Amino acid sequence: MKYCSTRGAVRGLDFSAAVMMGLADDGGLLLPEEIPQLDSTELQKLSHLSYPDLAFAILSKYATDIPATDLKDLIDRSYTGFDDQQITPLIQKDDLYILELFHGPTFAFKDVALQLLGNLFEYLLKNSGQRMNIIGATSGDTGSAAIYGIRGKQNINIFILHPKGRVSPIQELQMTTVLDENVFNLAVEGTFDDAQAIVKEIFGDLDFKQEHALGAVNSINWARVLAQVVYYFYAWFQVNKETGAEKFDVSVPTGNFGDIFAGYIAKQMGLPINRLILATNSNNILSRCINSGDYSMADVHHTFSPSMDIQIASNFERYLYYLLGCDGEKVVRAMDIFKQTGKLEFTDKQKGQLKLDFSAAAIDDSETLTTISSFYEKTNYILDPHTAIGIAVGKKLRGPEFPLVCLATAHPAKFGDVVKTATGLDPELPEQLIKLAAKKRRVVTIPADKNRVKEYLAANAT
Numbered sequence: 001m002k003y004c005s006t007r008g009a010v011r012g013l014d015f016s017a018a019v020m021m022g023l024a025d026d027g028g029l030l031l032p033e034e035i036p037q038l039d040s041t042e043l044q045k046l047s048h049l050s051y052p053d054l055a056f057a058i059l060s061k062y063a064t065d066i067p068a069t070d071l072k073d074l075i076d077r078s079y080t081g082f083d084d085q086q087i088t089p090l091i092q093k094d095d096l097y098i099l100e101l102f103h104g105p106t107f108a109f110k111d112v113a114l115q116l117l118g119n120l121f122e123y124l125l126k127n128s129g130q131r132m133n134i135i136g137a138t139s140g141d142t143g144s145a146a147i148y149g150i151r152g153k154q155n156i157n158i159f160i161l162h163p164k165g166r167v168s169p170i171q172e173l174q175m176t177t178v179l180d181e182n183v184f185n186l187a188v189e190g191t192f193d194d195a196q197a198i199v200k201e202i203f204g205d206l207d208f209k210q211e212h213a214l215g216a217v218n219s220i221n222w223a224r225v226l227a228q229v230v231y232y233f234y235a236w237f238q239v240n241k242e243t244g245a246e247k248f249d250v251s252v253p254t255g256n257f258g259d260i261f262a263g264y265i266a267k268q269m270g271l272p273i274n275r276l277i278l279a280t281n282s283n284n285i286l287s288r289c290i291n292s293g294d295y296s297m298a299d300v301h302h303t304f305s306p307s308m309d310i311q312i313a314s315n316f317e318r319y320l321y322y323l324l325g326c327d328g329e330k331v332v333r334a335m336d337i338f339k340q341t342g343k344l345e346f347t348d349k350q351k352g353q354l355k356l357d358f359s360a361a362a363i364d365d366s367e368t369l370t371t372i373s374s375f376y377e378k379t380n381y382i383l384d385p386h387t388a389i390g391i392a393v394g395k396k397l398r399g400p401e402f403p404l405v406c407l408a409t410a411h412p413a414k415f416g417d418v419v420k421t422a423t424g425l426d427p428e429l430p431e432q433l434i435k436l437a438a439k440k441r442r443v444v445t446i447p448a449d450k451n452r453v454k455e456y457l458a459a460n461a462t
């Protein structure tokens with residue numbers, strides 16, 4: 001299997017090179033040159049596999065340059081740190097199914113991909129004799145999932161900048177109580193935007209980037225999308241066993257278009273997804289785009305679902321590549337126009353295709369709260385605000401004839417304030433999170449000054 005860029009100037013990479021490249025050298029995103037198809041016989045064969053075995057079966061089709069025994073070992077190790085044997089258990093509540101993606105070490109769905117990415121990086125670096133220093137800014141969840149993915153790995157250090165005093169106490173504890181020597185937490189005296197601007201500037205200094213082998217773990221890495229494809233299959237096999245349905249609808253709370261794009265790939269591979277439902281909060285560029293072809297940037301609103309407070313969904317370019325007929329030059333032109341004008345125009349045919357591929361709606365904060373409270377009253381199950389958005393939109397847009405699966409992306413205790421406002425209850429913290437408060441912490445406070453951050457990096461890089 002070879003990989004190419006959405007912008008056409010990078011082609012013929014094998015999987016390992018695509019993972020190490022992250023963002024393509026031409027500024028695009030990497031995609032497999034073809035999507036492997038599974039027929040019903042093959043689907044049937046996969047339907048009884050455990051989660052790690054299923055992940056191996058699917059990843060084998062894409063990671064063809066990694067020897068099978070190595071790939072199997074990498075995958076098995078990636079899913080040992082989950083607190084449920086099923087890894088992503090499916091439960092039935094009300095008249096729908098919930099796929100719980102928050103059983104990893106940081107209780108958010110990003111663990112499913114980042115646990116694997118950490119092991120992949122370590123394996124590939126060891127084989128090539130290289131090293132890597134990961135740097136990233138976080139407003140909360142991604143930072144801890146990235147740290148837990150990389151902790152203790154060889155030839156790789158991770159530096160995560162968070163705005164001092166401006167992430168939730170649990171998120172801060174999750175990050176700063178990781179004491180592995182290769183993990184560096186920097187509390188920046190400024191806002192998240194300051195921290196992110198510093199990271200961007202540092203990546204822009206190409207000499208510095210090369211000298212210290214800087215890398216990223218952001219959601220544009222193909223391996224992250226691929227890891228997420230697996231649980232769509234896993235959910236389907238269980239729903240199919242239970243209901244005998246021919247197809248299913250799936251609802252996905254979306255920010256960066258990563259998770260929903262994984263569902264799109266699963267569908268292209270032959271998974272019988274009827275409606276792929278995209279749910280946004282009031283940062284609704286994606287739902288506007290699908291419903292009326294209006295892909296135009298607006299200001300970022302802060303909502304109760306902060307991990308989806310995103311206007312420019314970087315993974316959307318992957319879908320755009322297919323929408324524009326796999327023509328890299330057209331993607332380059334579209335992205336240029338978007339950069340200059342802050343919007344994209346679509347033809348009627350493309351607008352039709354968008355609606356065929358997805359159903360979409362946006363949910364504001366007040367409906368997020370009423371969804372959490374009414375779902376709790378009906379089922380005794382507590383939703384986190386991101387999951388609630390997927391459920392609210394899923395209920396509106398599901399077809400009448402098929403079962404609905406809603407992806408649950410975070411443990412409700414991680415967003416306890418919102419849950420309390422909605423239900424009056426404090427969701428119970430998982431034991432591992434309670435224990436964090438008593439743990440030793442390691443964090444360095446640093447001014448919002450790119451030179452000071454660079455000095456720190458240079459002194460502590462591997």
Ligand SMILES: *Cc1c(COP(=O)(O)O)cnc(C)c1O
Nearest residue numbers: 254255256257258259307386409
């Ligand atoms: C990151 C995140 C999302 C959005 O996922 P995308 O892949 O960016 O669409 C949703 N919910 C939670 C809790 C997240 O952390």
